[in-house]
Amino acid sequence: MQCPNCQTENPEEAKFCMECGHSLESEPVEYIPPPNPTWKELCPACNSSPLQPQIHKGVLSTKELLECDYCGAIFQKKESKYKLKDIYDKQCQFWQKYHNKTLSEEEWTRIGKGGISNEEQLILEKKEREKQQLIEQQAAQNDLVTFVNQLDQGTINLTPIPNPPIILKKNETAYLVLGNMALHEPRAVRQTYGGYAGPTIRVAKGVSFRVGSVAARSESHDELRNIDQGSLVLTNKRLIFTGSKRTVNIDLKKIIAIEAYKDGVASQRENKQKTEYFIGSNRSNLTFTTSGRSHTVPFTGPILKAAIQGQIRQI
Structure with a gap:
């Protein structure tokens, strides 16, 4: 190996010139990658070397x-x-x-180049979709709460029904018809419990008789019974149930209380001792629009309660 300083020949493995002491090791050359390099031309781990x-x-x-x-x-x-x-x-x-x-x-x-893998991209897209779904669900929930509150206060009404299955009175408008509804009412059920009190006397093998009496007691309690199936109609004056066996005609002015359930409501009114339950509203759907957004949801008991109370407030 020739020294670049004094041109003295040195052994190949020499690191310094034997004559002048000049370093014989070549200085590392900085790697300059080509424009827009591929991963082979520039290591993706360090971006320093091919x-x-x-x-x-x-x-x-x-x-x-x-x-x-x-x-x-x-x-x-x-x-x-x-x-x-x-x-x-x-x-x-x-x-x-x-x-x-x-x-x-x-x-x-x-x-x-600072990007991500296909797998990471899919994970990000999934998270973004889930985030967007949560935003949409929250917006839908907020819209539903706003709509139900307005319905309950009577500031908005449901769309009038053009041909309801009942005869309307003067200045009466039907706003809701729910089919496949069940009328339930509490019915008294009596149960009798009996028991023997007294000793058993054995007189022979396989032969015995009892001495004593039978004591019995009776208890009564209410159970909800399905009275009829039919349609429930809400107007601006009445709440009407029409079934094959029963018709219930409730003046909205006489309703004392409405209790909501997931699938219907219970109504208490003047001059009626037993509560009337109208069950099955959630089998129908309600489509409403709030802030330009349209939603379709099951017609649950709380929505039905709000619709009834909204009409009562407008009387």
């Missing part, structure tokens, strides 16, 4: 590798993709995110 192809031949197989001299990243070819197998710094974020990941060359190039 990847060098290596072939490792084994007894049973041959491995095609790409290695980075700067950070020690090793990528093993898996068909048309590459798997990150090793790196010097196992604590670095790149290794924590992508070790043992098998990705396409397009993905490694994208990651090297």
